[in-house]
Amino acid sequence: MEEIEIWRSAQQFMTLHGADAVFVASDLAGARLADGNRDGARIWRLVRNAIQELSRTKPNGFELLH
Numbered sequence: 570m571e572e573i574e575i576w577r578s579a580q581q582f583m584t585l586h587g588a589d590a591v592f593v594a595s596d597l598a599g600a601r602l603a604d605g606n607r608d609g610a611r612i613w614r615l616v617r618n619a620i621q622e623l624s625r626t627k628p629n630g631f632e633l634l635h
Contacts, residue, residue, distance in 0.1 A: 575619050576619050578619075579616050579619035579620045579622075579623055582594060582616060582620060583624070590620050594614075594616050594617035594620055595613075598610045598611075598613035601613055
């Protein structure tokens, strides 16, 4: 999965699940790992990280928010 697809998935997930999006993505990553699907778990962790980044309300240091 390409990086742009990760960000698009994160945005779509936020639209579908709202404030619970990060928790749902984490659950899906855990479920994939439990099934032995390490690649699937990695992708869901990347989506979760993108959701967290898109949800940030405070900058890190001198960084600008999106």
